[in-house]
Amino acid sequence: MDEPLTFRFDTRRECEAQFRACLAASSTLLELFDPDFDVFPLGAPDVDATLRAFLADGGRLRLALHDPAHIERHYPRFLRLLRDYGHLCECRQTPRGLRVLTDSFCIGDGRHVVRRFHSDHLRGEAVFHSEEACDVPEHRFAAIWEESRVVLQPSITGL
Template sequence: MSSRLITTWSEYDHAVQELLDLSPTRLDIFDEDLAALKLETAPRVAALRALLVAASHHRQLRIVVRKREFVCQYSPHLMNLLQLYAPLLTIIHAPPHLDRLDDCLMIADDRHTLVRFHREQPRARLIVDDASECAPYSQRFAEVLGEGGDALGSTTLGL
């Protein structure tokens, strides 16, 4: 059980990878647009794919974004995973009334959490292997998810 404060973008980037390296079977993400998470890098795409193809019946990747444009336009690997692994992977565009929220969450198996306190700053807290410390953040994600939103599709419709 450990917890540490993150203060730079470099530390935040390492914390994201550290969380993914824990090989979770369920990952919940609430973020503005996923840009700071750099999920399109090869190691992160591989980690997300490994999560989705794991033998566990409880595997799941749920993502809620406040802005969908970045995901739709600049995340082809993630959109490909959505096409291949739906409904294990869901990406939801949050309703407009959640735009005022400034925090960002990444929760693995309700035991590991990376919470960024403000979407424009790297200041964050990484919690590893502590379900009781992660519980409030898991509850917050459940509340955000409960607000609804529009599910992103894996295909783009054109004329």
């Protein structure tokens, strides 16, 4: 078993690098929560390619957010990915009562986590190869997921 690795970050570049590393290290399940996904580069070509490979190999993606507007306006690649792999992806929007939540995280396979302590700031940490580090974020994600409703579904026309 690999030893846990912890990386702290406080810049957008470092946060994005750790997010990409979490995606690359994951093979079965990605669970992401962020108020609007402005910082996570879901629309980047390399992230799209990584997510497509992940989903083509049978991985599942679950994304929870407060407001889908940023994704709808700025991430057309991600919207195409949702259309192409809708059977393996689900996006949910939090109810108003949960919109006070301000943390942000990506959990990969229950063993890797990248989290920002507050969504208004880039300070955070990434921990790889540690189920213990993922325990609290996984419980938070499960509670958020349970209360949220489906959003960002492709329409019948594929839009």
